[in-house]
Amino acid sequence: MLGRSLELGRALHTFLRKAPPLSVSADDRKTTENGKHTAIAEEQKYVSGVYDALDAERELVERRLAESLRMADGEPQAQAEREAATATYSDRLAQLKSVEQGLCFGRLDFTDERRARDDTDSPLYIGRLGLFDDTDDYRPLLIDWRAPVARPFYLATAASPDGVRRRRHLRTLSRRVVDVDDEILDIGSGGDSDHLGLAGEAALLSALERRRTGEMSDIVATIQAEQDRIIRADMGGVLVVQGGPGTGKTAVALHRAAYLLYTYRRQLTTRGVLVVGPNSTFLRYIGQVLPSLGETGVLLATVGELFPGLEAVGTDTPEAAEVKGRIVMTEVLEQAVRDRQTVPDDVLRIDAEDNDVLELDRRTCERARAKARATLKPHNVARRVFVDTLLDALAEQAVAKLESSVLDDVPDIPLTEDETDDGVLLDERDYATIRRELTEDRAVQAALHRLWPKLTPQELLADLLTDADRLASATEGHLSAAETDTLLRVPGSWWTPADVPLLDELAELLGEDDTEARLRRERREREERAYAEGVLHVLEQDDEILDEDQIRVRDVLDAEMIAERQEARSNLTAAQRAAQDRTWTFGHVIVDEAQELSAMDWRTLMRRCPSRSMTLVGDVSQTGSRAGTSAWADVLEPYVGQRWRLRELTVNYRTPSEIMDLAAHVLAEIDPELRAPRSVRDTGDVPWQRHLDRDGLAGELRSMVDGELAEVEGGTVAVVVPEDMATHELEAVVRFDSSGEADERVSLLPVDRAKGLEFDAVIVVAPDEIITESPRGLNDLYVALTRATKRLGVVHTGPVPDALAATTSGAQNAR
Numbered sequence: 001m002l003g004r005s006l007e008l009g010r011a012l013h014t015f016l017r018k019a020p021p022l023s024v025s026a027d028d029r030k031t032t033e034n035g036k037h038t039a040i041a042e043e044q045k046y047v048s049g050v051y052d053a054l055d056a057e058r059e060l061v062e063r064r065l066a067e068s069l070r071m072a073d074g075e076p077q078a079q080a081e082r083e084a085a086t087a088t089y090s091d092r093l094a095q096l097k098s099v100e101q102g103l104c105f106g107r108l109d110f111t112d113e114r115r116a117r118d119d120t121d122s123p124l125y126i127g128r129l130g131l132f133d134d135t136d137d138y139r140p141l142l143i144d145w146r147a148p149v150a151r152p153f154y155l156a157t158a159a160s161p162d163g164v165r166r167r168r169h170l171r172t173l174s175r176r177v178v179d180v181d182d183e184i185l186d187i188g189s190g191g192d193s194d195h196l197g198l199a200g201e202a203a204l205l206s207a208l209e210r211r212r213t214g215e216m217s218d219i220v221a222t223i224q225a226e227q228d229r230i231i232r233a234d235m236g237g238v239l240v241v242q243g244g245p246g247t248g249k250t251a252v253a254l255h256r257a258a259y260l261l262y263t264y265r266r267q268l269t270t271r272g273v274l275v276v277g278p279n280s281t282f283l284r285y286i287g288q289v290l291p292s293l294g295e296t297g298v299l300l301a302t303v304g305e306l307f308p309g310l311e312a313v314g315t316d317t318p319e320a321a322e323v324k325g326r327i328v329m330t331e332v333l334e335q336a337v338r339d340r341q342t343v344p345d346d347v348l349r350i351d352a353e354d355n356d357v358l359e360l361d362r363r364t365c366e367r368a369r370a371k372a373r374a375t376l377k378p379h380n381v382a383r384r385v386f387v388d389t390l391l392d393a394l395a396e397q398a399v400a401k402l403e404s405s406v407l408d409d410v411p412d413i414p415l416t417e418d419e420t421d422d423g424v425l426l427d428e429r430d431y432a433t434i435r436r437e438l439t440e441d442r443a444v445q446a447a448l449h450r451l452w453p454k455l456t457p458q459e460l461l462a463d464l465l466t467d468a469d470r471l472a473s474a475t476e477g478h479l480s481a482a483e484t485d486t487l488l489r490v491p492g493s494w495w496t497p498a499d500v501p502l503l504d505e506l507a508e509l510l511g512e513d514d515t516e517a518r519l520r521r522e523r524r525e526r527e528e529r530a531y532a533e534g535v536l537h538v539l540e541q542d543d544e545i546l547d548e549d550q551i552r553v554r555d556v557l558d559a560e561m562i563a564e565r566q567e568a569r570s571n572l573t574a575a576q577r578a579a580q581d582r583t584w585t586f587g588h589v590i591v592d593e594a595q596e597l598s599a600m601d602w603r604t605l606m607r608r609c610p611s612r613s614m615t616l617v618g619d620v621s622q623t624g625s626r627a628g629t630s631a632w633a634d635v636l637e638p639y640v641g642q643r644w645r646l647r648e649l650t651v652n653y654r655t656p657s658e659i660m661d662l663a664a665h666v667l668a669e670i671d672p673e674l675r676a677p678r679s680v681r682d683t684g685d686v687p688w689q690r691h692l693d694r695d696g697l698a699g700e701l702r703s704m705v706d707g708e709l710a711e712v713e714g715g716t717v718a719v720v721v722p723e724d725m726a727t728h729e730l731e732a733v734v735r736f737d738s739s740g741e742a743d744e745r746v747s748l749l750p751v752d753r754a755k756g757l758e759f760d761a762v763i764v765v766a767p768d769e770i771i772t773e774s775p776r777g778l779n780d781l782y783v784a785l786t787r788a789t790k791r792l793g794v795v796h797t798g799p800v801p802d803a804l805a806a807t808t809s810g811a812q813n814a815r
């Protein structure tokens with residue numbers, strides 16, 4: 001406890017050093033303390049009222065939900081309405097339950113001029129969602145943080161107060177107000193007694209000082225101005241957010257999702273928002289942020305999870321993953337598909353079921369193939385043309401054979417008067433019958449399948465990656481023999497995340513012969529539109545009784561919109577429906593750690609977002625994947641040209657300055673032009689460094705971890721190691737105690753798993769190996785060094801990397 005207070009003290013000290021000098025006398029301090037107690041008591045009264053309103057609304061929604069569940073099943077229409085009501089009430093209830101902690105966290109008091117302008121005397125209270133007082137003309141009790149009027153809470157400064165006299169942060173524990181921090185923005189308008197101390201910064205620092213639990217928390221009470229501008233940026237187009245480690249990119253991305261869902265609810269409820277993260281550990285880490293902000297309708301996924309029905313649990317070598325991520329794979333796959341559209345070397349003989357032997361010669365097959373390819377349709381769709389053309393040829397052959405055999409067998413019969421001898425014995429109906437029989441003939445089906453098989457993406461890719469000849473043919477001219485070899489694998493291998501964009505690409509190249517399904521869908525859409533027209537008709541009859549000047553229903557609703565709502569009423573949320581549908585397109589896509597995605601990953605994501613309404617957050621200095629990018633323009637140019645916006649985040653909220661100073665040496669080695677973000681805190685804890693023999697490492701690590709656990713008073717500790725040290729054995733040493741119990745506060749991770757995460761203390765092991773194990777090893781080391789919120793230790797088992805050598809002497813053997 002004392003340690004934490006000291007750290008907070010030091011942090012505040014730093015801020016006071018940076019802030020203009022304040023002279024606070026003992027009397028001032030007493031007045032401040034008294035004022036604070038009074039303020040807490042006052043705020044408690046208000047906050048209790050807000051919780052009462054929350055309870056009342058919960059009760060009401062619970063009652064309505066129970067009623068809608070009790071409603072008997074009736075007409076299909078009534079049943080659909082019941083389902084829609086149930087879904088709406090369930091959502092609202094989940095939202096009301098999720099905002100329990102920290103419901104109300106801010107208050108804005110305005111200047112006299114602003115109050116006169118807005119004709120109001122009341123302060124505004126800011127919280128996680130909006131609540132109204134239904135006993136007082138629906139006066140707003142609590143303003144949703146995303147509402148435009150709440151914006152000054154995040155943006156107003158003393159230099160630009162925007163009519164705000166005082167910004168107050170309320171800190172609550174359960175439903176109890178435990179502290180208030182004030183910031184006087186319009187010094188001229190307020191008395192000194194109102195000034196309760198350093199406010200915005202104190203609330204922020206207190207949030208940053210909290211012990212980490214292994215799950216990310218929301219930052220709604222302390223969003224900073226540069227972050228707020230990004231969170232509330234327009235939804236259209238591609239917005240890239242570049243920022244160093246700990247600058248809040250993930251936090252900003254998630255709050256942006258919540259903001260967009262609030263502001264553009266109609267568009268986004270139907271199409272949904274997709275948030276993409278680098279791996280499932282990371283998705284678990286961020287999984288609670290949006291629910292805590294009351295948003296449950298967002299699909300969180302890795303790119304590897306975007307192919308419904310498939311689990312990509314395998315792993316590629318880094319070399320294979322890099323090759324699979326290259327854009328040239330589109331050409332490899334195109335060739336692989338073309339290779340499956342074959343013709344016989346000479347003649348293909350088919351033993352049809354009636355024992356007729358039919359033949360398909362190379363030229364006929366080539367013509368059918370050319371005709372099918374000329375449609376430019378995907379393989380499975382164009383197959384219909386290929387098959388039809390060959391069935392025609394086979395049917396003609398069968399007819400000719402039949403006729404000639406009949407003519408051969410039957411003695412000359414004299415013609416009647418109305419017959420002519422054109423050699424044709426069978427009419428069109430006979431021809432159609434023969435063609436249909438051939439269509440159903442297994443030998444014919446097998447032959448056509450061999451020439452142009454109907455394929456699923458999984459079949460084609462599995463065949464391709466396990467067959468050296470097929471692979472060599474598809475990669476010829478695109479990949480070297482060595483690169484091709486990296487792709488080859490044994491049959492029955494698990495799918496990997498890098499396979500998913502290839503499967504997605506193949507799904508496009510192969511297509512689906514969905515004629516039947518399309519007709520069914522079109523019929524359903526027609527019915528929905530007809531229903532919507534019916535609704536409009538009924539509403540307009542009511543309209544006619546109204547005054548001419550009043551707005552008419554058709555002015556605000558159209559059939560298309562009603563039909564869309566009807567579709568959205570299905571029990572599933574957009575996110576749930578999207579998760580089951582590969583071709584789903586989202587209203588907005590947010591990508592975290594976006595620098596890690598390969599060119600093929602981007603193709604998959606762009607398909608999910610044809611509107612290109614996207615937010616991409618990342619840091620090109622942290623790129624670890626060989627397939628990732630080091631320049632945003634390279635990624636975006638093929639999709640949006642120059643039409644994308646770049647915003648930067650410059651302040652590091654996670655890593656104290658002592659640790660950033662060390663990491664900055666590594667950054668300088670990556671690129672001397674790059675600047676590390678400014679740390680918001682310092683703690684006085686200089687990172688320690690030690691040398692250990694690799695043999696003695698396991699024995700020592702556990703006690704080092706114990707030491708760090710004690711320093712961070714039960715917070716989290718991570719040991720970040722090179723890939724080949726991330727073994728179960730070492731994990732057991734580091735995490736398990738003598739009774740075999742795992743310590744949940746401790747993790748052992750390779751760098752790529754630690755990306756995006758944070759821990760109170762971090763021990764980085766063998767930095768020299770982290771650097772040499774990958775072409776982007778320095779970036780990996782930079783990531784590893786910047787995961788700590790409080791303490792950092794480095795354990796060398798080999799030579800000390802140059803970037804760390806300059807800083808070792810003073811800190812040597814600090815542990």
Ligand SMILES: Nc1ncnc2c1ncn2[C@@H]1O[C@H](COP(=O)(O)OP(=O)(O)OP(=O)(O)O)[C@@H](O)[C@H]1O
Nearest residue numbers: 219222223224245246247248249250251653654756
């Ligand atoms: N305004 C803020 N108020 C309180 N905490 C904040 C704020 N901004 C960021 N943080 C905290 O700082 C830490 C780092 O944030 P985050 O993980 O979003 O950074 P990042 O830029 O994604 O980092 P990295 O690139 O290293 O993964 C988190 O604990 C986050 O909650």
